[in-house]
Amino acid sequence: MRVSVIGGSTVDEETYESARTLGNRLADRGHTVLCGGLTGVMEATARGVAERGGSTIGILPGADREAANPYVDTVIATGLGNARNVLIALNGDAVVAVDGGPGTLSEIGHALDFGKPIAGLNTHDLPGIEHVETPEEAVQYVETTVEMD
Numbered sequence: 180m181r182v183s184v185i186g187g188s189t190v191d192e193e194t195y196e197s198a199r200t201l202g203n204r205l206a207d208r209g210h211t212v213l214c215g216g217l218t219g220v221m222e223a224t225a226r227g228v229a230e231r232g233g234s235t236i237g238i239l240p241g242a243d244r245e246a247a248n249p250y251v252d253t254v255i256a257t258g259l260g261n262a263r264n265v266l267i268a269l270n271g272d273a274v275v276a277v278d279g280g281p282g283t284l285s286e287i288g289h290a291l292d293f294g295k296p297i298a299g300l301n302t303h304d305l306p307g308i309e310h311v312e313t314p315e316e317a318v319q320y321v322e323t324t325v326e327m328d
Contacts, residue, residue, distance in 0.1 A: 180325055181236075183213045183271025183295075185286040186220025186302070187278040194278045195223040197300060201275060201314035202227020206234075208318060213238060213271050215263070216247040216254060220277045225250035238266050265289050273321035276302040296324035 182205055186198060202224040205212050212228050214221040216237020225235045229250040237251035242258040257263045261282060268274060268289035274297045276287055283302060290297050291307045298317035299308040309324075311317045 180272040180322070181211045181213055181270060182321055183267050183274045183286075183290070184220065184224045185214070185267060185274060185276050185279060185283050185290075186224075187280055187283060188215075188217055188219040188221065190219045190223070190278055194220065194301070197314060198223035198277050199227040199230075201277065201300070201317060202229075202233070202235075203231050204314050204318045206231035208322065209233075210318075211236065213267055214251075215239070215267060215282075216251050218248060220279070222248040222250060224277075236270075238263050238270075261285060268295065269293055271295060272325050273297070275300065275317045275321060276308065278302055296321055 198220040206228040211234045213236045216239045228235045236253045237247045238255045240260050240263050244254045244256045247254040264286045274290040277300045297308045298320040299310045
């Protein structure tokens with residue numbers, strides 16, 4: 180399955196490590212990870228996926244593919260700015276939100292509009308998000324929910 184991982188572009192060490200572990204777990208389970216391809220949660224998750232030999236797709240806001248973090252396998256430059264958030268939400272079978280600010284909130288809104296299951300790790304408190312405590316619980320939630328659809 181494809182899992183979109185969204186979250187803050189500037190994060191503390193604990194959040195970075197949580198996102199990295201999430202990437203490890205998603206790769207271990209054979210999932211392809213989509214993200215915004217830049218820094219923070221996006222980089223940490225892509226790094227975790229890369230460490231386990233998994234596959235990542237980074238959907239960038241700008242037109243320069245070189246702007247992607249070094250852990251992204253497939254880079255898609257859009258030139259769309261934050262409008263690319265729609266593409267990130269749409270192209271995952273499920274979403275995991277880690278931390279985040281207004282950009283993450285935008286992606287959550289789009290994911291809700293598309294009816295995507297969303298697991299949240301220390302993120303916005305909104306109806307429609309299944310708040311979980313660990314990366315493992317996030318992976319379990321999205322797998323269980325997508326299988327039920």
